[in-house]
Amino acid sequence: MTNTGSQIIKAIEMAWRTIQRKHPEIPTVVAVTGSGFHGKNPKWAHFWPGRWLTDNEEGKTPTVVDELLSGAPELFVSGELLGLPGRRIMQTLLHEAAHGLNCARKEHGTNINGRHNRVFVKAANELGLIWPEGKEPHKSIGFSQVEITDETAKKYEKIIEKLEAARLAYLADGRRFENGQGIGTKGNGGDGGEGGDGGTQKRGRGSRGGSRGGKRIYVTCICATADPFPITPGRLERAPILCGNCMTPFRPRDEDDD
Template sequence: MTLTTKATGSRIISVLEQAWLAVRAQHPEVPDVVVITGAGSEGAWMTWGHFNASRWRRDGRATPEMFASGELLGLGGRRVMEVLLHEAAHALAAVRGIEDVTSSNRYHNRAFLRLASEMGLKGPRERDKTIGWSACVITDATADRYRDTIKMLDAEKLPYVDHPSVAAYRQWMAEKSTGEAPAAGDAPDDDQGGQGEGEEDAPEPLPRLPRTPKGIGGSGTGRNGTRIKVGCGCRSTWVTYAFWDCGGITCDACGEAFDEVGSTS
């Protein structure tokens, strides 16, 4: 008897490798990578993808790593390509010796924005004071250029890491179906953010849930806001109600459990 399975890690990696090869076919300067995947969520933060220029070694030489989160695989081919192109922009920065992130790799500066544009992404209308110009989205023209790869990713129906952020992000993307990136903060239109090193993307907050229409579900539950502010003994943060309702969060720094502080629409 021959046993077969479709839900294998090797299949996931193979499909992601094909998608990365499609990027390299359009942009030969983008390097070959070791593709890995796994859970990207940690507490109230999500790493959808990251690039590291020298984490692996092959034949005695440093080899880059490209990580795509298991949660990302539940969001469809277009979103997967968007993240891969984001990481490819970081890859170009590494190849060209350009510093594109600062502040412990969280703040994406204008150099990143230029590289992301070169990869076919569109930057946000304004920079965010914490993550800079990170919130770049794939354009329709770029998606059309990768239409065969996007179709392949969708047709594969890859297994994905089940997490409240997947459903939340699907709702968020549906609300932003115009293809425009949301305005990201109200900071002045300049580059700041301090100094940093490395190539990996730092985690970003989990996506905001769209507002629940009045009178639809959750009547009297206080769940009409999109996010909830929670705090521990040393800090506070915003998380989605979908994530908060899954269970408590304990702070790794102070060891205290987070408690509800407030909500926002």
């Protein structure tokens, strides 16, 4: 089983390319996996814009601004999700692709706390996901829990079969959380974070959903007129927060910036 991990990533990349062929606006990602349930804010997956730096083809040394603007998005898929049926995995990949579509269009599908809005739902609809009729949005994660339709599952039938065939290994806790037996508020794209589309979320005492009480750090973006603001470390770790102007993730302000 020395190539188990690479086979899993290949299956995820194959599914993502299939989605891209149907929806060319969706950006190419760096796919990674690991445990999404080891912390206090479990998540099935996330889409993180600009997470990975890419080689500069012209050979020049990029500036920090260049790197942040040109970085490749990260598609994280939890090992717990891989233990669920292929249709459920595909649902989450389409959820993350909706975030990718929002990002490509410079739309805001979530607010600063990761609450999914109608802009996200619109992108999700284009990808074949729907918000269940008559269902109220979650008080914390909003319209995160969109669901794959039978028609969409049929379109991706072969990919769903390949995802299940590629399940050489997975982490076991996912089925427990999917069945509503987890700790916290029943909601992964989210729900334990940006893109976490199912599962549970445990909110802390911080005003922005952090889990470390009153401790705050200042974060900033790359805007020339950036205005640093305080946030809990736990909230910053849970999912990336994008600036509405430069569309890059906020990061902790260096002490030298004081």
